Amino acid sequence: SEAVVIERLTADKGYVRMFKGAFPKDAQPVNYDNYAKAVGAFERTLITRDRFDDFLKGGDKALSSGELAGLKTFLETGCTTCHNGTVIGGNSFMKLGLVNPYPSEDKGRQEVTKDADDHHKFKVPMLRNIAITGPYFHDGSIKTLNEAVEKMAWHQLGQKLEKEKVDSIVTFLGSLTDKKRKGPKSTGAE
Incomplete structure (x- = not known):
């Protein structure tokens, strides 16, 4: 109020x-x-100008081959089920532990709404600048982006991703960093 x-x-x-x-x-x-x-x-101030935007505007050289492969892995894995829209997330609340339970005492959105349907629901974070905004998850318990991708795939999608797929997605996520911010051009294997 x-x-x-x-x-x-x-x-x-x-x-x-x-x-x-x-x-x-x-x-x-x-x-x-x-x-x-x-x-x-x-x-x-949250408007990002990143290489992924350049790619979306037709810049065929904006992303490296590793980032393009990571984008493909990101899409094929199902990450866009939650991370979608202009800022690639940030526009919904989703249950954390949708497929495999996530161990947490935190009730999530239920603490605010008092609605049992909101138990373990948390705001889906936007992925813009994600490579430089750790630690991750609602409680800051995840220190690396690689670990965050692994855990999200397991808890939300029921997938145990191979290291190569995790690295590929993390490489793509690096392309979402604003060009004016200090951060990696790429955060995974090229």
Whole structure:
């Protein structure tokens, strides 16, 4: 609710200071309209310009042969069941442990909605910049992207991927890193 958002923002002195700096003419800078403006400004910074986008726009040299092979593996494995859309994920909540149970005490979205159908559902992360945004999973328990791919394939798709397929997918995921960010051009075997 609006009231809860404002309550949480005003409880944090850092946010209050930033809102005063961003909206100096407002007597009460921490308000819901300014919150919406701040979120909008932040979201506009999330636009990535990566080599995968160049590829989608017809740049036939934008991706390496290893990244193209990784894209094929990503698609054939079924990763797009959850990771789809413009930001390749980030637009849905899915049960973690869909095929093989994921060991976690965390109830996921059920904690918020109180709906038993939301047990172990978590927001599917977007994959843009994923190669440089570890650790992974909702609890930060997975340290490497390779391990995250392995576990997702097992828990979500019921597949035990060979190391070569994991490396291939991770190589493709490296192409989703914004060209202006520091990070690997590729994060797996070429």
